[in-house]
Amino acid sequence: MLPGVNQFLYLHVASSDEEEAATEYKSRIADSTDDELYIDIPIVEGTGRFKRLFLGDELSAYFVSEDGVKSYFNSHVLGFKEDVVKLVRIRKPDPESITKVQRRNFLRVASELEIAICMSSNIRFIGMTDDVGGGGISFLVDARWAIKQGTELDCWLLVPYRNGSIDHSCFKAEVVRVKPLETGKCHIMAKFASISDSERQKIIRYCFERQLDFRKK
Incomplete structure:
Protein backbone atom coordinates (compact mmCIF):
# COMPACT_ATOMS: atom_id res chain seq x y z
CA MET A 1 0.00 0.00 0.00
CA GLN A 102 3.68 -4.52 12.99
CA ARG A 103 3.91 -2.89 16.44
CA ARG A 104 4.32 -6.30 18.09
CA ASN A 105 6.31 -7.92 15.29
CA PHE A 106 9.48 -5.95 14.67
CA LEU A 107 11.70 -6.65 11.69
CA ARG A 108 14.83 -8.71 12.47
CA VAL A 109 17.90 -9.06 10.26
CA ALA A 110 21.05 -11.15 10.35
CA SER A 111 23.96 -8.87 11.16
CA GLU A 112 27.33 -8.89 12.95
CA LEU A 113 27.50 -5.76 15.09
CA GLU A 114 29.71 -5.07 18.09
CA ILE A 115 27.84 -4.86 21.39
CA ALA A 116 29.24 -3.72 24.76
CA ILE A 117 27.60 -5.40 27.75
CA CYS A 118 27.59 -4.62 31.48
CA MET A 119 26.19 -7.05 34.06
CA SER A 120 24.82 -6.01 37.45
CA SER A 121 28.05 -7.14 39.11
CA ASN A 122 29.83 -4.44 37.06
CA ILE A 123 31.41 -7.05 34.79
CA ARG A 124 31.97 -5.55 31.33
CA PHE A 125 32.71 -7.39 28.09
CA ILE A 126 32.21 -7.25 24.33
CA GLY A 127 30.02 -9.51 22.18
CA MET A 128 29.06 -9.82 18.54
CA THR A 129 25.45 -9.97 17.37
CA ASP A 130 24.17 -12.48 14.86
CA ASP A 131 20.78 -10.83 14.46
CA VAL A 132 19.14 -7.61 15.59
CA GLY A 133 15.61 -6.27 15.53
CA GLY A 134 13.27 -3.71 17.02
CA GLY A 135 12.15 -6.15 19.70
CA GLY A 136 15.43 -7.76 20.73
CA ILE A 137 18.82 -9.17 19.73
CA SER A 138 20.88 -12.34 19.81
CA PHE A 139 24.65 -12.34 20.18
CA LEU A 140 27.73 -14.46 20.87
CA VAL A 141 29.96 -14.04 23.93
CA ASP A 142 32.70 -16.00 25.68
CA ALA A 143 31.18 -18.86 27.72
CA ARG A 144 33.13 -17.82 30.84
CA TRP A 145 30.64 -15.03 31.54
CA ALA A 146 27.93 -16.28 33.91
CA ILE A 147 24.90 -15.26 31.86
CA LYS A 148 21.69 -17.09 32.70
CA GLN A 149 18.07 -16.92 31.61
CA GLY A 150 16.45 -13.88 33.24
CA THR A 151 19.74 -11.97 33.61
CA GLU A 152 19.33 -8.26 32.87
CA LEU A 153 22.09 -6.58 30.86
CA ASP A 154 22.97 -2.96 30.13
CA CYS A 155 23.90 -2.81 26.45
CA TRP A 156 25.44 -0.39 23.98
CA LEU A 157 25.04 -1.47 20.36
CA LEU A 158 27.17 -0.01 17.57
CA VAL A 159 24.83 0.92 14.70
CA PRO A 160 26.36 1.78 11.28
CA TYR A 161 24.23 3.35 8.54
CA ARG A 162 24.47 3.24 4.76
CA ASN A 163 25.58 6.89 4.57
CA GLY A 164 28.75 6.06 6.54
CA SER A 165 27.64 7.52 9.87
CA ILE A 166 27.85 5.46 13.07
CA ASP A 167 25.50 5.68 16.05
CA HIS A 168 25.05 3.83 19.33
CA SER A 169 21.79 2.49 20.77
CA CYS A 170 21.58 2.06 24.55
CA PHE A 171 19.08 -0.24 26.25
CA LYS A 172 18.47 -2.85 28.94
CA ALA A 173 17.98 -6.40 27.69
CA GLU A 174 16.59 -9.47 29.46
CA VAL A 175 18.10 -12.84 28.54
CA VAL A 176 15.44 -15.31 27.38
CA ARG A 177 17.70 -18.19 26.28
CA VAL A 178 21.33 -19.28 26.64
CA LYS A 179 22.80 -21.94 24.35
CA PRO A 180 26.41 -23.13 24.97
CA LEU A 181 28.39 -23.84 21.79
CA GLU A 182 31.28 -26.23 21.15
CA THR A 183 33.44 -23.26 20.17
CA GLY A 184 33.63 -22.04 23.77
CA LYS A 185 31.08 -19.35 23.05
CA CYS A 186 27.50 -18.92 24.22
CA HIS A 187 24.63 -17.90 21.99
CA ILE A 188 22.48 -15.42 23.93
CA MET A 189 18.94 -14.49 22.91
CA ALA A 190 17.53 -11.41 24.62
CA LYS A 191 14.51 -9.15 24.46
CA PHE A 192 14.47 -5.43 25.19
CA ALA A 193 13.45 -4.91 28.82
CA SER A 194 13.78 -1.13 28.68
CA ILE A 195 14.43 0.98 25.57
CA SER A 196 13.31 4.47 24.58
CA ASP A 197 11.46 5.05 21.30
CA SER A 198 14.39 7.07 19.94
CA GLU A 199 16.90 4.29 20.73
CA ARG A 200 14.62 1.64 19.21
CA GLN A 201 14.18 3.78 16.09
CA LYS A 202 17.95 3.73 15.51
CA ILE A 203 17.85 -0.07 15.38
CA ILE A 204 14.72 -0.20 13.20
CA ARG A 205 16.31 2.23 10.75
CA TYR A 206 19.42 0.03 10.58
CA CYS A 207 17.31 -3.12 10.03
CA PHE A 208 15.37 -1.43 7.25
CA GLU A 209 18.54 -0.32 5.46
CA ARG A 210 20.05 -3.77 5.92
CA GLN A 211 17.01 -5.48 4.43
CA LEU A 212 17.17 -3.22 1.38
CA ASP A 213 20.82 -4.22 0.93
CA PHE A 214 19.82 -7.91 1.02
CA ARG A 215 17.14 -7.33 -1.63
CA LYS A 216 19.67 -5.77 -4.00
CA LYS A 217 22.00 -8.80 -3.90
Whole structure:
Protein backbone atom coordinates (compact mmCIF):
# COMPACT_ATOMS: atom_id res chain seq x y z
CA MET A 1 0.00 0.00 0.00
CA LEU A 2 1.33 3.43 -1.00
CA PRO A 3 0.94 6.51 1.21
CA GLY A 4 -1.87 8.84 0.16
CA VAL A 5 -2.56 12.57 -0.02
CA ASN A 6 -2.85 14.21 3.44
CA GLN A 7 -1.05 11.27 5.06
CA PHE A 8 1.88 12.13 7.33
CA LEU A 9 5.41 10.98 6.59
CA TYR A 10 8.18 10.68 9.19
CA LEU A 11 11.61 11.27 7.68
CA HIS A 12 15.30 10.84 8.41
CA VAL A 13 17.76 12.63 6.13
CA ALA A 14 21.04 10.89 5.26
CA SER A 15 23.91 12.85 6.77
CA SER A 16 27.48 12.28 7.95
CA ASP A 17 26.54 14.29 11.07
CA GLU A 18 25.26 11.80 13.68
CA GLU A 19 22.88 14.24 15.38
CA GLU A 20 21.39 15.34 12.06
CA ALA A 21 21.01 11.75 10.81
CA ALA A 22 19.19 10.79 14.03
CA THR A 23 16.70 13.69 13.85
CA GLU A 24 13.18 12.73 12.82
CA TYR A 25 11.10 15.14 10.75
CA LYS A 26 7.39 15.17 10.03
CA SER A 27 5.77 16.15 6.75
CA ARG A 28 2.39 15.89 5.02
CA ILE A 29 1.78 14.58 1.51
CA ALA A 30 0.11 17.45 -0.34
CA ASP A 31 -0.19 15.85 -3.79
CA SER A 32 1.14 12.99 -5.90
CA THR A 33 1.68 11.80 -9.46
CA ASP A 34 2.44 8.35 -10.85
CA ASP A 35 6.12 8.72 -9.97
CA GLU A 36 6.37 11.47 -7.36
CA LEU A 37 5.08 12.62 -3.98
CA TYR A 38 4.77 16.32 -3.22
CA ILE A 39 5.34 16.95 0.48
CA ASP A 40 5.32 19.98 2.78
CA ILE A 41 8.65 21.29 4.06
CA PRO A 42 9.51 18.84 6.90
CA ILE A 43 9.53 20.08 10.49
CA VAL A 44 10.78 18.81 13.85
CA GLU A 45 7.70 18.07 15.96
CA GLY A 46 7.52 20.05 19.18
CA THR A 47 9.88 22.77 17.97
CA GLY A 48 8.37 23.78 14.62
CA ARG A 49 11.90 23.97 13.19
CA PHE A 50 11.90 23.53 9.42
CA LYS A 51 14.36 21.27 7.61
CA ARG A 52 15.78 22.68 4.39
CA LEU A 53 16.16 19.90 1.83
CA PHE A 54 18.37 19.89 -1.24
CA LEU A 55 18.19 18.20 -4.62
CA GLY A 56 19.45 14.61 -4.29
CA ASP A 57 19.08 14.34 -0.49
CA GLU A 58 18.53 10.70 0.47
CA LEU A 59 15.59 10.01 2.78
CA SER A 60 14.41 7.08 4.86
CA ALA A 61 10.71 7.44 5.58
CA TYR A 62 7.76 5.70 7.15
CA PHE A 63 4.02 6.25 7.47
CA VAL A 64 1.54 4.70 9.90
CA SER A 65 -1.77 3.09 8.93
CA GLU A 66 -4.93 3.36 11.04
CA ASP A 67 -4.30 -0.09 12.52
CA GLY A 68 -0.82 0.90 13.68
CA VAL A 69 1.30 -0.72 10.98
CA LYS A 70 4.45 1.22 10.13
CA SER A 71 5.50 1.08 6.46
CA TYR A 72 9.11 2.01 5.67
CA PHE A 73 10.70 3.05 2.37
CA ASN A 74 13.69 4.92 0.94
CA SER A 75 13.40 7.93 -1.34
CA HIS A 76 15.30 11.00 -2.49
CA VAL A 77 14.59 14.64 -3.34
CA LEU A 78 13.82 15.22 -7.04
CA GLY A 79 13.25 18.97 -6.85
CA PHE A 80 10.69 21.52 -5.70
CA LYS A 81 7.31 22.87 -6.71
CA GLU A 82 6.01 26.38 -6.10
CA ASP A 83 2.34 26.16 -5.15
CA VAL A 84 0.46 28.19 -2.55
CA VAL A 85 3.35 27.02 -0.39
CA LYS A 86 6.66 25.53 -1.48
CA LEU A 87 6.51 21.74 -1.82
CA VAL A 88 9.30 19.16 -2.02
CA ARG A 89 9.18 16.60 -4.82
CA ILE A 90 10.37 13.14 -3.74
CA ARG A 91 10.46 9.80 -5.55
CA LYS A 92 7.33 7.70 -4.96
CA PRO A 93 8.40 4.26 -3.69
CA ASP A 94 7.89 1.04 -5.57
CA PRO A 95 5.20 -0.86 -3.60
CA GLU A 96 7.48 -3.91 -3.61
CA SER A 97 10.18 -1.95 -1.75
CA ILE A 98 7.92 -0.95 1.16
CA THR A 99 8.60 -2.86 4.38
CA LYS A 100 5.72 -3.22 6.84
CA VAL A 101 6.42 -3.55 10.56
CA GLN A 102 3.68 -4.52 12.99
CA ARG A 103 3.91 -2.89 16.44
CA ARG A 104 4.32 -6.30 18.09
CA ASN A 105 6.31 -7.92 15.29
CA PHE A 106 9.48 -5.95 14.67
CA LEU A 107 11.70 -6.65 11.69
CA ARG A 108 14.83 -8.71 12.47
CA VAL A 109 17.90 -9.06 10.26
CA ALA A 110 21.05 -11.15 10.35
CA SER A 111 23.96 -8.87 11.16
CA GLU A 112 27.33 -8.89 12.95
CA LEU A 113 27.50 -5.76 15.09
CA GLU A 114 29.71 -5.07 18.09
CA ILE A 115 27.84 -4.86 21.39
CA ALA A 116 29.24 -3.72 24.76
CA ILE A 117 27.60 -5.40 27.75
CA CYS A 118 27.59 -4.62 31.48
CA MET A 119 26.19 -7.05 34.06
CA SER A 120 24.82 -6.01 37.45
CA SER A 121 28.05 -7.14 39.11
CA ASN A 122 29.83 -4.44 37.06
CA ILE A 123 31.41 -7.05 34.79
CA ARG A 124 31.97 -5.55 31.33
CA PHE A 125 32.71 -7.39 28.09
CA ILE A 126 32.21 -7.25 24.33
CA GLY A 127 30.02 -9.51 22.18
CA MET A 128 29.06 -9.82 18.54
CA THR A 129 25.45 -9.97 17.37
CA ASP A 130 24.17 -12.48 14.86
CA ASP A 131 20.78 -10.83 14.46
CA VAL A 132 19.14 -7.61 15.59
CA GLY A 133 15.61 -6.27 15.53
CA GLY A 134 13.27 -3.71 17.02
CA GLY A 135 12.15 -6.15 19.70
CA GLY A 136 15.43 -7.76 20.73
CA ILE A 137 18.82 -9.17 19.73
CA SER A 138 20.88 -12.34 19.81
CA PHE A 139 24.65 -12.34 20.18
CA LEU A 140 27.73 -14.46 20.87
CA VAL A 141 29.96 -14.04 23.93
CA ASP A 142 32.70 -16.00 25.68
CA ALA A 143 31.18 -18.86 27.72
CA ARG A 144 33.13 -17.82 30.84
CA TRP A 145 30.64 -15.03 31.54
CA ALA A 146 27.93 -16.28 33.91
CA ILE A 147 24.90 -15.26 31.86
CA LYS A 148 21.69 -17.09 32.70
CA GLN A 149 18.07 -16.92 31.61
CA GLY A 150 16.45 -13.88 33.24
CA THR A 151 19.74 -11.97 33.61
CA GLU A 152 19.33 -8.26 32.87
CA LEU A 153 22.09 -6.58 30.86
CA ASP A 154 22.97 -2.96 30.13
CA CYS A 155 23.90 -2.81 26.45
CA TRP A 156 25.44 -0.39 23.98
CA LEU A 157 25.04 -1.47 20.36
CA LEU A 158 27.17 -0.01 17.57
CA VAL A 159 24.83 0.92 14.70
CA PRO A 160 26.36 1.78 11.28
CA TYR A 161 24.23 3.35 8.54
CA ARG A 162 24.47 3.24 4.76
CA ASN A 163 25.58 6.89 4.57
CA GLY A 164 28.75 6.06 6.54
CA SER A 165 27.64 7.52 9.87
CA ILE A 166 27.85 5.46 13.07
CA ASP A 167 25.50 5.68 16.05
CA HIS A 168 25.05 3.83 19.33
CA SER A 169 21.79 2.49 20.77
CA CYS A 170 21.58 2.06 24.55
CA PHE A 171 19.08 -0.24 26.25
CA LYS A 172 18.47 -2.85 28.94
CA ALA A 173 17.98 -6.40 27.69
CA GLU A 174 16.59 -9.47 29.46
CA VAL A 175 18.10 -12.84 28.54
CA VAL A 176 15.44 -15.31 27.38
CA ARG A 177 17.70 -18.19 26.28
CA VAL A 178 21.33 -19.28 26.64
CA LYS A 179 22.80 -21.94 24.35
CA PRO A 180 26.41 -23.13 24.97
CA LEU A 181 28.39 -23.84 21.79
CA GLU A 182 31.28 -26.23 21.15
CA THR A 183 33.44 -23.26 20.17
CA GLY A 184 33.63 -22.04 23.77
CA LYS A 185 31.08 -19.35 23.05
CA CYS A 186 27.50 -18.92 24.22
CA HIS A 187 24.63 -17.90 21.99
CA ILE A 188 22.48 -15.42 23.93
CA MET A 189 18.94 -14.49 22.91
CA ALA A 190 17.53 -11.41 24.62
CA LYS A 191 14.51 -9.15 24.46
CA PHE A 192 14.47 -5.43 25.19
CA ALA A 193 13.45 -4.91 28.82
CA SER A 194 13.78 -1.13 28.68
CA ILE A 195 14.43 0.98 25.57
CA SER A 196 13.31 4.47 24.58
CA ASP A 197 11.46 5.05 21.30
CA SER A 198 14.39 7.07 19.94
CA GLU A 199 16.90 4.29 20.73
CA ARG A 200 14.62 1.64 19.21
CA GLN A 201 14.18 3.78 16.09
CA LYS A 202 17.95 3.73 15.51
CA ILE A 203 17.85 -0.07 15.38
CA ILE A 204 14.72 -0.20 13.20
CA ARG A 205 16.31 2.23 10.75
CA TYR A 206 19.42 0.03 10.58
CA CYS A 207 17.31 -3.12 10.03
CA PHE A 208 15.37 -1.43 7.25
CA GLU A 209 18.54 -0.32 5.46
CA ARG A 210 20.05 -3.77 5.92
CA GLN A 211 17.01 -5.48 4.43
CA LEU A 212 17.17 -3.22 1.38
CA ASP A 213 20.82 -4.22 0.93
CA PHE A 214 19.82 -7.91 1.02
CA ARG A 215 17.14 -7.33 -1.63
CA LYS A 216 19.67 -5.77 -4.00
CA LYS A 217 22.00 -8.80 -3.90
